[in-house]
Amino acid sequence: MKKKLLIFAHRGEAKPFLSYFDFSPVPKIDGLYEEEAYFLLITGEGPWKAGPKLAYVLGKFEVSEVVNLGIAGALRSSIELETILPIRNVYLEQNSQMQFASHALGAVGLDLITCHSRVLDSKKADLLDAFAPLVDRELWALAQASEVAGIKISAYKLVSDVVGQSEICERVKEKAEVYSQKLLEFFLSLDKTEDQSIEPKVDIFWEGFYFTTSLENKREKLLSSLSIKFGSLDQALSALDIDSIKNLETLPKKKAILLVEKMQSLLNPVQKELSLSLEEISLELTKAGAQIKFPRDLERPSFNLSAHIEKPEDIAVLVKAMENFDYLRLINLIEGRALNV
Amino acid sequence: MFSRILIERNIENHPRVNFITEKFPKVPIKMIDKVDDVFGRVKKPYLQKREDLQLFLGEKKGQLVKEAPNAYGTKGESHFYFIHAYNCIYECEYCYLQGYFNSPDLVFFLNHEEIGEKIVELYKESKEELIWFHAGEFSDSLAMSHLTGELPYYFDLFKDLPKAKLELRTKSVNIKPLLELEPRDNIVVTFSLSPAHRIKRTDLKTPSLKHRLQAIKTLALHGYKIGIHLDPVIFEDDFTSAYQSLLSQITEVLPSEQLDYLSLGVVRFTKEVYHQVKKNYPDSDLHASEFQKTPEGLVRYPKPLRMAMLHRLESLCIEEGIQKEKVYLCMED
Numbered sequence: 001m002k003k004k005l006l007i008f009a010h011r012g013e014a015k016p017f018l019s020y021f022d023f024s025p026v027p028k029i030d031g032l033y034e035e036e037a038y039f040l041l042i043t044g045e046g047p048w049k050a051g052p053k054l055a056y057v058l059g060k061f062e063v064s065e066v067v068n069l070g071i072a073g074a075l076r077s078s079i080e081l082e083t084i085l086p087i088r089n090v091y092l093e094q095n096s097q098m099q100f101a102s103h104a105l106g107a108v109g110l111d112l113i114t115c116h117s118r119v120l121d122s123k124k125a126d127l128l129d130a131f132a133p134l135v136d137r138e139l140w141a142l143a144q145a146s147e148v149a150g151i152k153i154s155a156y157k158l159v160s161d162v163v164g165q166s167e168i169c170e171r172v173k174e175k176a177e178v179y180s181q182k183l184l185e186f187f188l189s190l191d192k193t194e195d196q197s198i199e200p201k202v203d204i205f206w207e208g209f210y211f212t213t214s215l216e217n218k219r220e221k222l223l224s225s226l227s228i229k230f231g232s233l234d235q236a237l238s239a240l241d242i243d244s245i246k247n248l249e250t251l252p253k254k255k256a257i258l259l260v261e262k263m264q265s266l267l268n269p270v271q272k273e274l275s276l277s278l279e280e281i282s283l284e285l286t287k288a289g290a291q292i293k294f295p296r297d298l299e300r301p302s303f304n305l306s307a308h309i310e311k312p313e314d315i316a317v318l319v320k321a322m323e324n325f326d327y328l329r330l331i332n333l334i335e336g337r338a339l340n341v
Numbered sequence: 342m343f344s345r346i347l348i349e350r351n352i353e354n355h356p357r358v359n360f361i362t363e364k365f366p367k368v369p370i371k372m373i374d375k376v377d378d379v380f381g382r383v384k385k386p387y388l389q390k391r392e393d394l395q396l397f398l399g400e401k402k403g404q405l406v407k408e409a410p411n412a413y414g415t416k417g418e419s420h421f422y423f424i425h426a427y428n429c430i431y432e433c434e435y436c437y438l439q440g441y442f443n444s445p446d447l448v449f450f451l452n453h454e455e456i457g458e459k460i461v462e463l464y465k466e467s468k469e470e471l472i473w474f475h476a477g478e479f480s481d482s483l484a485m486s487h488l489t490g491e492l493p494y495y496f497d498l499f500k501d502l503p504k505a506k507l508e509l510r511t512k513s514v515n516i517k518p519l520l521e522l523e524p525r526d527n528i529v530v531t532f533s534l535s536p537a538h539r540i541k542r543t544d545l546k547t548p549s550l551k552h553r554l555q556a557i558k559t560l561a562l563h564g565y566k567i568g569i570h571l572d573p574v575i576f577e578d579d580f581t582s583a584y585q586s587l588l589s590q591i592t593e594v595l596p597s598e599q600l601d602y603l604s605l606g607v608v609r610f611t612k613e614v615y616h617q618v619k620k621n622y623p624d625s626d627l628h629a630s631e632f633q634k635t636p637e638g639l640v641r642y643p644k645p646l647r648m649a650m651l652h653r654l655e656s657l658c659i660e661e662g663i664q665k666e667k668v669y670l671c672m673e674d
Contacts, residue, residue, distance in 0.1 A: 078369070091383045100443070102384045108392075130347060130371060130379040138645045229629035270576075270646050297635040297641045336648025341580055 002064035004041040006187070007054060013070050014042050016184040024313050032057060040065065043138060047114055048091075051141030065152045071311040072136045072157035073110060073119065075128040077130040079159055081111075082179075087112045087155040091131055092140040096124070098131055103143035106155055112157065114140035122164030135163060158183055204334045205242050210252035215260055222263035229267060237325045239266055241296065274298065277333055281326060289314065289322035301334045303329070342394070343447075347371045347379060349399040357451040358398055360490055368396075375399065377562045380427070381444045387621050390432070390445035391634055396572030397478060400424065401450035407565040411473065419469040423460065425450050425491065426480035432545035434622045435573055440614035447480075453491045457498045460555040464502050477510040483530070484513035500654065509570065514548045515557040532557055533592065536583035539575060542626065550590070558594035567599050572606030573672055574650055576630065576642060584654055588661040603663055605654050606671035609641035644674050 008014040017023070023033035023040055031053065032043035041057055043050035054066070074081070092099040093115045111132035119125055119135050128135060139155050144154035158179050211219060227327030228238035247257050265272040282292040282303075290307040307318050334337045343365060350372050352358055362370065373379055378400035402422055409420035427448035428438055448454075460474055465508075474493070476482040492509075497544050499507050509519075510531045519530065535543070536638075537550040548556075561567055569591060571584070610618065612634060618627060632640045639649065651670055660667050 089385065089389075098382050100382065100384055104386045107388075128374050131383055196469075204667050207365050223630045228624060267629060272646055272651045274643060291566060298645055299632055299635065331647055334648075336650070336652055337647055339649035341576070341646070341649045341653050 002062040003037055003039050005041060005054075005057065005061075005063045005066045007041045007043060007050075007068045008143060009043055009045050009050060009070050009136075010176075011042050013180045013183060014040060016180050017069075017187070020184055020188075024040055029057070036237060043142075046137050047116060047141035052140050052146035055145040056146075056147065057140060058145060065148075065154070067140065067145045067187075068139055068142050068155040068159060069154065069187060070138070071160045071179060071287065072134040073161055073163040074159050075119075075163055076126050076133045077162050079162070080134055081159050081161065082154050082182070084158045084182065085110050085134070087134070087139065087157060089132070090114060090139045090155070092141050096127070099249060101144075103140065103147060103153075105143060110134055112139055112155075114138060119163045125163040142257050156183070156186060158186075189313075192334055205241075206235065208252060209244045209256040209259060211256045212253070215256050218260050219256075219263065220265060222260065225267050248289055270341075273339070274333070277338060278330075279332070281330055282319040284324050285318075288317045290318060292320065298334055301314065301331045303330075312328060330331075343368050343396040344393045345369050345371060346396045347373050347376075349373060349375055350417075352398065352400060352451060353644075355451055361396075361398060361449070361488055373397075376401070376448055380446060380448055383444075383457050385418075385444045385446070387445045387617060388432075390428075390430075394430075395446040396557060397446060399448065399450060400452040403527045405456045409473075411517045415567060418471045418473055418603065419467060420473045420475065421460075421463060422475040422478040424479055425453060425456060425476065426489070428479065428483070429481050429541065429667050430484055431481065431513075433544045433547065434545065434612075434625045434627055435575075435608055436611065437611070437614045439619040439621055440611065440650040441479070447485075449485070449489050451489075453494050457494065459500065460505070461502070462575040464505050467504070470505060471502075471506060473506045473508060475508040475510065477508075480585050481511050481513055482509040483511035483515045483519070485515075486518045490518075492522060496522050496525060496528065499525060503527065508591060510568075510570070512547045512553065516560055517557050519560060519565065519569040520563055524560075525568070526566060529566045530560055530569045531547050531570055533570040533572060534587060535571070535573075535575070536587045539583070541666060543575065550587070554590055557591070561599040566601040566644060566673060567595055567600070568601045569595075569603040570606070570671070571654060572604055572607035574605065574654065575608050575627070576646060577626075580650065581653055581657070583655055585660075589664070590656050592661050592663070595663070596626070597662060600667060601662065602667050602669060603658060604669050604671045605651055605658075607642060607647045607650055608615065609639055612638045612640055 006017060017040060018033065021035045021038060026032040026034050031044070033040040039057070043053045056065070067171050077240040087105050087110045091111065091113045094112050097115070099224060110335070111244040113132045114129050115128070115137060116136050117138070119128065134157060136157060138179050143153050143242060156177050160175070160179060170279065180238045222234070223236060225235045226240070230236040230239055237304045240262065242259065244261065245255050278294055284291055285305065288307070290309070293304040295302060307314070309315055309318070329338070346362060346368050347363060348358055348370060353372065357377055376397045377517060380397050400613070406421050406423045409422050419509065427442055428445060429436070430447070464472060495507060499505060507528045508531055509528065510533065512533050521579060532553055534553060540550050557567055574584070577583070618625065631646060632644055633643050634640055642650070655668055
C-alpha cells in the first residue's frame with residue numbers, strides 16, 4: 001500500500017510526530033521511519049541533503065504523496081509569526097541569483113524561496129523579498145525530487161522569525177519544541193477526508209474491444225475532448241454509439257481502430273470531410289496502384305506520389321491517371337473554396 | 342486590485358509614479374533597482390493573477406519601438422508597435438501572453454517621452470505615405486489608461502505627425518479618458534470583438550459584447566475613428582450565423598464612415614502557448630477544436646478550414662455593407 005511521506009529537515013521538528021505515531025526506523029536508511037499509514041523522513045538541512053535523500057526514498061518505496069512540514073523565515077514584517085501557512089510556489093536562490101525554474105505546489109498560500117545558505121542579513125532579505133515573502137533551506141529540492149518521481153508534494157511552514165530582525169538560530173532553538181508541537185497539531189487538524197468523488201467508470205464500455213497501449217492513449221485523449229465538445233462524458237458516449245461498433249462481426253482490435261476513427265470524425269468533422277475529399281481527388285491514381293501522401297497540415301497543394309512499376313502497361317495506366325488528376329480541385333480545396341462553413 | 346507595487350528607485354519621484362500610487366494608498370510598495378531584475382526572473386503561474394497580482398513601475402529600456410511582423414496590419418503600409426506595458430488584467434483563454442513573460446504581473450513603463458522621441462525619429466526617417474504605430478502589443482491599450490494617464494501625451498504627439506496613425510487596441514470599455522480628449526483623424530481606437538456567447542465563454546473577465554458595442558457607439562458619436570478586429574475567430578457549428586449577427590450589431594452602432602478598417606484573423610497558437618492554454622484552461626472548449634500541429638510548431642486549423650472561414654467572413658462583411666477595401670486578413674499572407 002502506498003503511504004504518505006512526512007518530511008522534515010531537523011529531528012527536532014519531527015520529534016512530536018515520532019512520539020505521537022507508532023513510527024519505527026526503517027533499517028539501513030538513516031532518518032527514515034515507517035508506520036501503518038505514513039513514512040517519515042528527516043533529511044538534514046539544506047537542498048543538497050534534502051533533495052538526494054528524498055529522491056532515494058521515492059525511488060525505493062511506494063509513496064502516495066509528500067508532505068513537507070517545517071520552519072520558514074519571513075522576509076516581510078507584515079507576516080504574523082508562529083502561524084502555519086501553506087506554500088503556493090517555491091523558488092530557488094543560488095549564489096545570490098534567483099533560478100528561473102519554480103514549482104507550483106498549490107493554488108493558495110504564500111510563496112517561498114529556498115536558499116542555499118542561511119539568510120542572516122537584511123540586505124539579502126530585501127533582495128529576496130522582491131520575489132517571495134518566505135525563505136527556507138530545503139523545499140525547492142524536495143519539490144524537484146517529487147516532480148521527477150511524479151509524486152504530488154504539499155508544504156506547510158511555521159513562520160519562526162523575520163529575517164534580519166532577530167538572532168534566528170537562537171530563537172528557533174529556544175522555541176523548537178513549541179514549534180514542532182504546533183506543526184503536529186496543525187497536521188492532525190488538516191482535513192484528512194480524501195476526495196471521495198469517483199471517476200465515472202467507463203471501462204465497462206470497452207468490453208469486446210482490444211486496445212493496444214497506443215490506441216488506448218488515443219481513445220482517452222479523444223474521449224476527454226469529446227466530453228468537452230458534447231458538454232459531458234455521458235453525452236459524448238451517447239453520440240459515440242459504441243454498441244454500433246461493438247456489435248460488428250470483426251476482430252476486437254479492428255473494432256478498437258474503428259471506434260477511435262469514429263471518435264476522430266466526431267471531434268473533427270471538417271478534417272474528416274477534407275480527408276474524404278482528398279480520397280476522392282486521388283481515387284484514379286490509387287486505382288492505378290499509386291500511393292499518394294498529402295502534407296498533414298495541408299498548407300500547400302502538393303503531394304508525394306509513389307508507385308510500383310512492373311511492366312510497361314503499369315506506366316501507361318499511371319500516366320493516364322496523372323493526366324486526369326484534377327489539380328485545380330486540390331487547389332480549391334486547400335484554399336478553402338470547397339468547404340461550406 | 343494589486344497585492345504590491347514594485348517601483349524602480351530611479352523613478353521614485355516621477356509624477357506618473359505618484360499619480361498611480363496615490364490611487365492605491367493601502368497597497369504595500371517595494372523599491373527595486375530595475376524591473377528586469379525581478380520581473381520574469383522566476384517562473385510564476387499565470388493564473389496567480391487571480392489572487393495575487395503585482396504591479397511594476399519602471400522605464401522601458403532597449404528597443405522602444407519595434408517593426409511589426411509581416412501581415413500585422415493593413416497591407417502596403419509600414420507598421421511599428423511600441424511597448425509601454427506588459428500583461429493584461431483580462432483572461433482570454435487563447436491569449437499568447439500566458440506563454441510569453443512567465444509572469445502574470447503587470448508592468449507599466451512610464452518613460453513615454455522617450456518612446457515618443459523614437460516614434461518621431463522613425464516618422465522622420467520614413468519615406469512611406471503612411472506609417473502606423475500600434476500600442477498594446479503586450480497589453481490592452483485602454484484597460485488601465487485611467488491609471489497610467491499617458492493618452493494626452495500621445496494625442497499631443499500625433500497632432501504633429503499627420504502621416505502617422507496611432508492604433509489603440511482594446512477589449513475594454515474604459516473610454517472615459519478618451520472622451521476627455523479631442524478625437525484625431527490619425528488616432529484609431531480598435532476593438533477586438535467576438536460573438537457574445539464566445540466572449541462569455543473564452544474572453545474571461547472582459548466586458549460583454551453589449552458593453553463593447555455601447556463603447557464603440559459612444560466613441561463614434563464623439564467623432565473617433567474605429568477599427569474592428571474580428572480576431573481570433575474560433576470555428577464552431579453556428580459560426581456563420583454567429584458572425585452574421587455580430588456584423589449586423591456592429592454596423593448598427595458604427596456608421597460606415599467612422600469605420601477605419603476591419604481585420605479578420607483565425608485563432609492560432611505557438612505550441613508553447615497552446616501548452617499553457619491546456620494547463621491553465623483544461624476544460625476550455627478550445628481543446629475540442631479542429632486544430633493541427635504544423636511542422637513549424639504552430640497549432641491552428643488546417644489551411645482549408647482557415648481559408649473557408651476567412652472567405653465566409655469576407656462575404657458576410659460585404660453583405661453587411663462594409664467596403665471590401667476596409668477588410669483585411671490578419672497574419673494570413
